[in-house]
Amino acid sequence: MTSRVASFRATLARRPILGDGATGTQLQQRGLAPGAGGELWNIDHADRVTDVHRAYLAAGADLLTTNTFGGTSYVLGNHGAGARVRDLNVAGACLARAVAGERAWVLGDIGPFGGMLEPLGDAVADEVALAFREQAAALLEGGADLILVETMSDPAEAALAVTAAKAAGAECVIATYTFQKSAAGYRTMMGTTVADAFPAVLAAGADIVGANCGTELSLDDYVALTAELVAHAAGRPVIVQPNAGSPRLVDSKICYDESAAQFAAVVPRLLAAGARIVGGCCGSTPEHIAAMAKHFSK
Numbered sequence: 632m633t634s635r636v637a638s639f640r641a642t643l644a645r646r647p648i649l650g651d652g653a654t655g656t657q658l659q660q661r662g663l664a665p666g667a668g669g670e671l672w673n674i675d676h677a678d679r680v681t682d683v684h685r686a687y688l689a690a691g692a693d694l695l696t697t698n699t700f701g702g703t704s705y706v707l708g709n710h711g712a713g714a715r716v717r718d719l720n721v722a723g724a725c726l727a728r729a730v731a732g733e734r735a736w737v738l739g740d741i742g743p744f745g746g747m748l749e750p751l752g753d754a755v756a757d758e759v760a761l762a763f764r765e766q767a768a769a770l771l772e773g774g775a776d777l778i779l780v781e782t783m784s785d786p787a788e789a790a791l792a793v794t795a796a797k798a799a800g801a802e803c804v805i806a807t808y809t810f811q812k813s814a815a816g817y818r819t820m821m822g823t824t825v826a827d828a829f830p831a832v833l834a835a836g837a838d839i840v841g842a843n844c845g846t847e848l849s850l851d852d853y854v855a856l857t858a859e860l861v862a863h864a865a866g867r868p869v870i871v872q873p874n875a876g877s878p879r880l881v882d883s884k885i886c887y888d889e890s891a892a893q894f895a896a897v898v899p900r901l902l903a904a905g906a907r908i909v910g911g912c913c914g915s916t917p918e919h920i921a922a923m924a925k926h927f928s929k
């Protein structure tokens with residue numbers, strides 16, 4: 632594992648890295664009901680999860696993200712699987728690892744636990760930290776090379792997850808927040824600015840920081856946001872993973888409007904603004920990643 636993280640760092644120092652695209656919307660295309668626990672598919676429909684990883688690797692992605700976004704005991708508990716954290720996360724990491732081989736690195740994906748920490752909510756920080764650590768340990772056990780803490784809104788929660796991943800043995804941890812545009816600039820759902828969001832995860836040991844899954848952000852917004860991320864990243868590499876536009880309901884199906892060509896066209900601007908890793912979030916597909924790949928010399 633050490634050598635893979637070392638090769639990741641060496642490559643990142645040499646050239647920008649291409650992430651993969653959405654997992655959830657890809658699984659929905661393969662029959663997952665919206666709102667269902669996609670992590671259960673790591674065991675129940677492993678072939679379909681593998682299919683998504685293969686499609687992204689074939690598209691040229693350098694990174695494969697495990698299908699474990701909702702893999703904490705808190706979120707799995709909503710699907711009656713709160714006691715299956717280890718099995719589902721180990722399985723998810725194994726599936727991505729098997730496809731990646733030596734051609735890609737595996738990001739063990741950790742999303743929000745789905746509640747609010749005290750004092751705003753009723754979740755106890757020590758218990759949430761244990762849940763993140765349990766998930767991170769399983770992801771590393773299954774073969775994840777790095778840990779990705781993503782879609783965060785609360786710096787306290789993000790810092791708990793980064794600390795937990797490091798404590799579980801992760802050598803390299805990526806932390807990304809979800810920002811939306813307000814009259815006062817880019818803010819998380821909790822109202823946190825980029826300047827206020829990053830210090831907590833940097834202090835917790837995040838090696839790479841950035842943004843994913845913005846709400847109502849255009850690709851132009853992502854370019855402006857990237858410059859702001861770089862300004863507050865304390866010299867750490869910056870990752871940007873835009874949505875393919877905002878979800879719209881069309882004939883009771885969820886649609887995303889940003890095309891693969893639009894994604895590809897914005898890549899040079901994101902890189903010029905200082906992004907070192909670019910991938911896609913909700914609605915982005917293997918076609919998006921394939922179109923972006925021409926900007927990443929291998």
Ligand SMILES: [Zn+2]
Nearest residue numbers: 844874912913
């Ligand atoms: Zn997303």
